[in-house]
Amino acid sequence: MPRIFNEQNVLFEPKQSPVPEFSWHTSRKLAEMAGSKHLLFEIRSLDPGKYSYPYHFHRSAEEIFVILSGRAMLRTPSGFQELREGDTVFFESGPEGAHQLFNHTEAPCRYLDLRTNLGIDIVEYPDSGKINILPYEEVYMADKVDYFAGEDNVADKWK
Template identity: 70%
Template sequence: MPKIFNENNLCFEPKQSPIPEFSWHTSQRLSEVVQSDNLYFDVRSLDPDKYSYPYHFHRNAEELFVIISGKAMLRTPNGFDELKKGDIVFFEKGPQGAHQLYNHTEEPCKFLDIRTNNGMDICEYPDSNKINILPDVEVYPNSQRVDYYKGEENVKDKWNID
């Protein structure tokens, strides 16, 4: 059954990180309300002089922003662009889809955030060289990467076959 969302039935909760510059308000995860299998979506409100999530890209999810009201600066690998009401921005998988918003105005910027849900995703943060395994939010330094066969030496010793 169709479900209509609008300002009359959206409730926003503040989300504050330990770093004050990363702060926003988000609606209840609307995709959970409708029990969506393939999309995550919610509405976010980015306050003035605040940043969205750290600069990042997804390995296994595409993302789409629809600016509902206000303005924000968008950072991508191509530089910076000002987004305004009515703009729709698509972020592809991989480093070329890296993005971050900053509200450079004195008014909130509301936007619809839609992401594909393929069960599991890896999110990478180029500024801090981290990876995040989603949906479990397991964050690791990317510098800890090892060779695929590291620690697999002496495989015969692990088989205990007589």
């Protein structure tokens, strides 16, 4: 059964991080309300002078932004570009798909955030070196190491 979402039936809740530069409003559980099994989607409203999520990319998800109203600056590995109402941006999985928005205007920027959901996703944050395991939202900060790092003296563990 088709589900239609619009201003009359979408509720927005504010999301304020402990870092004041990150602030937005997001619709609540649209994908869940629609019964979606393989897509996650929300309508977001990025406040003026604020950033979206920290600069990141997904290892197991592709993502699309559709700018519904307003403007924002997009940061990617290629640099910066202004997005405007009507723009659709595809982010591939992996480092080439890294992205972040900044609302450089005085008006909110509203956009559809749509991504694939294959179960487990690893999100990496190049600026901070963190990883996030979704959907559990377990965030870790660690350096990349060799597969066998820390595995020496294995025989001692078998005693």
